[in-house]
Amino acid sequence: MENDNLLSYRLRSLRSRKRIIKKDVEKQIRKKYKRSKEVWHIRKNIPLIPLENPYQLGFVRFFVVRDDVMRSSDGEFFEEILKKINTYMYSGSRQFLKKKRKFGRRIYVEREQKLNRVSSYSWGSPKFGLTPRERQYFLKKEEYCPFRKYNETYYEFTEPWRFTLRTRPHMITHYKPIDAELKKEEAELDAYLEQYKVTGIINKKIHGKSYSWDSKTEDTDLIKSRKYVTCTMSATEIAESFLDDASFI
Numbered sequence: 001m002e003n004d005n006l007l008s009y010r011l012r013s014l015r016s017r018k019r020i021i022k023k024d025v026e027k028q029i030r031k032k033y034k035r036s037k038e039v040w041h042i043r044k045n046i047p048l049i050p051l052e053n054p055y056q057l058g059f060v061r062f063f064v065v066r067d068d069v070m071r072s073s074d075g076e077f078f079e080e081i082l083k084k085i086n087t088y089m090y091s092g093s094r095q096f097l098k099k100k101r102k103f104g105r106r107i108y109v110e111r112e113q114k115l116n117r118v119s120s121y122s123w124g125s126p127k128f129g130l131t132p133r134e135r136q137y138f139l140k141k142e143e144y145c146p147f148r149k150y151n152e153t154y155y156e157f158t159e160p161w162r163f164t165l166r167t168r169p170h171m172i173t174h175y176k177p178i179d180a181e182l183k184k185e186e187a188e189l190d191a192y193l194e195q196y197k198v199t200g201i202i203n204k205k206i207h208g209k210s211y212s213w214d215s216k217t218e219d220t221d222l223i224k225s226r227k228y229v230t231c232t233m234s235a236t237e238i239a240e241s242f243l244d245d246a247s248f249i
Helices: 002-010 014-044 075-085 180-193 196-206 235-244
Strands: 049-065 088-091 097-102 105-110 138-145 150-157 163-175
Touching (some): 014 180, 049 075, 180 196
Antiparallel strands (some): 049 088, 049 163
């Protein structure tokens, strides 16, 4: 009789066994997710090695504070803002041209370069470090994203005239050594974590969001928005937009 009671305690119900398996899977995902972050930081912090013979690889174009603005009392203030929203564009020539179709034939036009837009995440992040005075020079906007199928909120600098573009030779002076074993491990972790079901568990259990289809966006008061029809682009235009438009910070 006592043996039967002990056996009944040792046997687990189907529900209990499923719960244990589910927890084991979540632990494995958390472990691999944590390791992927560690591998990413290790690769990022690999020290650069200087080249014996630096060489030029095309040109780089970026924004600088205009001379008249820099000489004013607010020169350093706008220089700090620029550090957070500056963009860099690379080209094989000084012209920074791209191909474009016009009346059935291809022509070359100048590639447009804009300042970075501040994402809603960076806007509220202490690490990004926007001061209250710097925030006064940004306007909150909203734009429909055809890829993610919802309106994205961002903040745009309102006085881009204070900056001007400058072009310099793009010199390669250092290189980062490749760790084959580390790169292989990173690829294996990415392949595992990018699986559909694993991504869902990460979003729900680690990030705390399920990204359901009916998730609501934040308030859109005093936001300049665009309708979906104005964002409809062809595949070629979408590809070109990645070259022209600055991505979110």
